[in-house]
Amino acid sequence: MARLPEPLTPLIQRTSIRQVGRILSNTQLSPFSMEMRISWNAPQTLPVPGQFFTILPCRYPLTLLRRPFAYSAVTESWFAFIYDIVGPATRDMAKLKAEDDADWIGPLGRGFPLPSPDVKPILVAGGAGVGPVFFLSNVLAGRGSAHLVVIGAREAKRLIRLEWPSHAEVRLCAEDGGTGITGTVIDGIGQQDMADKVFYSCGPAPMMAAVHRLAAECGCPSWVSVExxxxxxxxxxxxxxxxxxxxxxxxxxxxxxxxxxxxxxxxxxx
CATH class of the missing domain: 2.10.240 (Dihydroorotate dehydrogenase B (pyrk subunit); domain 3)
Known part of the structure; x- marks a missing residue:
């Protein structure tokens, strides 16, 4: 049985700040998804995969509540996140251009614990859940850790395609059979030796529930990022x-x- 991953230190980072940052880009990744990059004065401790921030676009103050999004990448000069266009707020966000401003607070919450070197991670994502999984994949690659990434969607046109690190074996799954593996992420994981595996997932609740059940049956640790x-x-x-x-x-x-x-x-x- 795989050992439980050792948590990041510290697991909760109480270094949240509020800033107004300049939008650098707002790029369409699929007909339903966008990636936004925002400049920042990086906090003393950078966010870790799984942490999030809340945002209020300055150009659209009609939004009453801030919206939470998980980081998909961070550098010393900018951070990025991926979001689905699902309602009035995200439709307004999709209209934002480079040089617009955004008010944000972060980093918030707990991040993913990282696995020990002798464990092979299996990363699973659906929808905008691909963002924190992409961040985690790049962190794992930076440690020289080979890992499996399984991305699922009901329709192939909803899959978000990114440039994954070379340490990641990426499997795309679509229930409509439009690309890659026909079926769910469980089909994408397939039959394999589950010894010394650990699961990380983010996406729709039914998908994460299915991954949880598989991990429980195999006796593997499993971590989920809940939206x-x-x-x-x-x-x-x-x-x-x-x-x-x-x-x-x-x-x-x-x-x-x-x-x-x-x-x-x-x-x-x-």
């Missing part, structure tokens, strides 16, 4: 609570923004 709307982003409003697996007592809940968004999948109710 949810939130108001404050710092644990105060408790509007992003998710049901946690308890020990038979009263139902427990965890705040995605503060105790997450990354959880051991066995700690949640699916």
């Amino acid at each position: 949810e709307m939130m108001a404050c982003g710092v644990g105060a409003c408790q509007g992003c609570a998710v049901a946690a697996a308890g020990n038979g007592g009263p139902q427990e809940y965890k705040r995605i923004c503060d105790e997450g968004p990354v959880f051991a999948s066995g700690d949640l109710i699916w």
Whole structure:
């Protein structure tokens, strides 16, 4: 059985800052998804994969609440994130141009624990969940760690195609059979020796639930990054609570923004 990954140090980084940054680019990745890059004065401690920030586009103040997004890449001079165009706020965001400004707060939340060198990671993503998985893949590649990446979508046209590092074996899955493997991410993972594997996933809840069940059957550690709307982003409003697996007592809940968004999948109710 694979050992539990050792957590990043520190697991929670209390170094969040608020800035107004200049948008460097806002690029379409698919008919349904965009990548935005924003300049920043980098915090003393850079975000880790799985952490997020909240954003309020300055050009569209009609949005009442900030929107949370996970980092997909960070450098000393800019950070990037991937988002799906799903509602009024993200449709407005898709209209933003280079040189527009954005007000953001971050980094927030807990990131993915990194595996020990003798464990082979399996990274699974769907939709905009590809962002934090892409970030994690590049961090793993920087450590010289070979890993499997499985990206899934119901339709091939919804797959987000990125330039993955050479250490990643990438498998694309589409349920409509339009590209790569026909089926779900579970089909993409396929039959393989699960000894010394650890799972990381981000995307739609049914997809992460399926990965959780597979990992549980194999006795492998599994980490998920949960996506949810939130108001404050710092644990105060408790509007992003998710049901946690308890020990038979009263139902427990965890705040995605503060105790997450990354959880051991066995700690949640699916």
